[in-house]
Amino acid sequence: MRFISFAFLLLFSLPAAAINLPQESRVPGGIALIPLTNLNSQTAPSAWYRGNRVMVIPSQATAYAEQAPWLAVIGIPLSAKANQPQLMKTDGQRFPFTIQDKAYKEQRLTVTNKRHVNPNTQDLARYKREKAEMVAAFKSWSTPKLSTVQFDLPASGRFSSPFGLKRFFNDQPRNPHSGLDIAGGQGGAIQAPAAGKVVAVGEYFFNGNTVIVDHGYGLTTMYCHMSKIDVNIGDQLNSGDSIGKIGKTGRVTGPHLHWSVSLNNTRVDPLLFVAQ
Ligand SMILES: [Zn+2]
Known part of the structure; x- marks a missing residue:
């Protein structure tokens, strides 16, 4: 089944060009790019981080295309701390990630x-x-x-x-x-x-x-x-x-x-x- 839905997705998404991505920087005030692995739905899954809806875009023709058809683009607040576990969620799946500290002047x-x-x-x-x-x-x-x-x-x-x-x-x-x-x-x-x-x-x-x-x-x-x-x-x-x-x-x-x-x-x- 997964093969069929993935093939379907490829068939209908091939003509589109890659979406230009921002630069990833997993620090307070930065951005995390997280491929939604194991989610091969044809419509963008809804994802959430710290209670806010997160941007999810097609990964086709980007560096993440091999990993998953959808990519979350997440803003990390300046108040986030490196020692806190960060968590993005979709319906039924959890995507934990880590960040590093950044010393701002x-x-x-x-x-x-x-x-x-x-x-x-x-x-x-x-x-x-x-x-x-x-x-x-x-x-x-x-x-x-x-x-x-x-x-x-x-x-x-x-x-x-x-x-x-x-x-x-x-x-x-x-x-x-x-x-x-x-x-x-x-x-x-x-x-x-x-x-x-x-x-x-x-x-x-x-x-x-x-x-x-x-x-x-x-x-x-x-x-x-x-x-x-x-x-x-x-x-x-x-x-x-x-x-x-x-x-x-x-x-x-x-x-x-x-x-x-x-x-x-x-x-x-x-x-x-x-x-x-
Ligand atoms: Zn200013």
Whole structure:
């Protein structure tokens, strides 16, 4: 039976090209690529990790094709620890995996708007509402035709702050840096790094003018601190379409694009998706 279903799958999937994969890095803030061995179903199995649905894509014509027809692409949170067992599940199967530690550097920044370091009660209430809106967008689940899990850079400029830095604002510890900062200059162009649909547009307390794009299967990208937004919720974007302009709205020390990539509602290192 397994031979028949596998042959059927091959027959109907041969013409399609390989989906470009992100770079695997089994560390906090990284990505695990896990072949769903022993699952030869013709439709993508549903998989879960830490309570979130996981991206599952056909492995055909990739380096994983020999191992299984389906491949899970999993985002690992920055808070994950190397000594904790990691577990992805499907209906009826468990896929444990291990990760390694990664030492991210510290960054100390001085922010002049003190409310951006010690928000008042109203600011916190506002942030709570905005956070819920962002998380809802990160949890978007759509199933477009997918040809790539790689991105072009959304802006040109110096990488001023890498992903994962342990952050101190005015000497107070805060959450680690959940994206990549690109210092492209005030008004610099921001373009869609791949096709996707706009699922959130907001003017947020910390993130300033912000856009979130859903690329399908739990993969979303976020653009923050913009001076101008060129899109609306529901817009379907092609790779290279304008999203807006670089700015310095929200909690910033100068104009830059904060670009974050989320997989299974987990912020991961954007550069793992950019072909070298
Ligand atoms: Zn940033």
